[in-house]
Amino acid sequence: MKKSNPLRNSEFHVQSSAVQISTTWGIIEIELVDGKVGGCRLPFLLKRPDAPFAIVKDGNDLVSSFIAAVFSGSNSTPPTLAELEGTDFQQQVWRAIAEIPPGETKTYGELAQAIGRPNAVRAVGSACGKNPVPLFIPCHRVVGSNGGLGGFSCGLPWKELLLTFENAR
DNA sequence: GGCGCCGTCTTCT
DNA sequence: AGAAGACGGCGCC
Numbered sequence: 709m710k711k712s713n714p715l716r717n718s719e720f721h722v723q724s725s726a727v728q729i730s731t732t733w734g735i736i737e738i739e740l741v742d743g744k745v746g747g748c749r750l751p752f753l754l755k756r757p758d759a760p761f762a763i764v765k766d767g768n769d770l771v772s773s774f775i776a777a778v779f780s781g782s783n784s785t786p787p788t789l790a791e792l793e794g795t796d797f798q799q800q801v802w803r804a805i806a807e808i809p810p811g812e813t814k815t816y817g818e819l820a821q822a823i824g825r826p827n828a829v830r831a832v833g834s835a836c837g838k839n840p841v842p843l844f845i846p847c848h849r850v851v852g853s854n855g856g857l858g859g860f861s862c863g864l865p866w867k868e869l870l871l872t873f874e875n876a877r
Numbered sequence: 878g879g880c881g882c883c884g885t886c887t888t889c890t
Numbered sequence: 891a892g893a894a895g896a897c898g899g900c901g902c903c
Contacts (some may be wrong), residue, residue: 797887816897820886829897831887837896838888852897859896867896 746790
């Protein structure tokens, strides 16, 4: 098995749709595949916006209530995810990330250990960056071993914000 | 503390 | 085959 189940198999009766949540930091878009979360896009933020973060308008389904919970600091378990497209290595990394409980963090190195490749630290980093569903697979809880933040695919302001809400630091 | 270098591993050209 | 990473460590100002 190399890459498993591409999301874009529109030959079948997979019905995909999108949910949008508008916030003071931009529009968060979530992609649903057969009712399960298959993608999540946050606007890229180079620097922290002046406005304090707030959800302006969200839907009222499971997904957006999860998002609302995330951004209010209350823990809730993520909804079921669709099969994500990625290499075996990436899938392993993502699975390991999914096990980090809210309020806690793991370092890239610890993650590498967790999947049994203690030396693949840097590779773990790039796998994090390819997580198709930030927030749902909490890659913001992965930080550097030196106390640094590491990176975040949609811009570090999000990572800081999320960790603040979970008050992990 | 900060900066540079190198080892290490996966992915993309 | 080579280069590029969301790293980690070590050495050296």
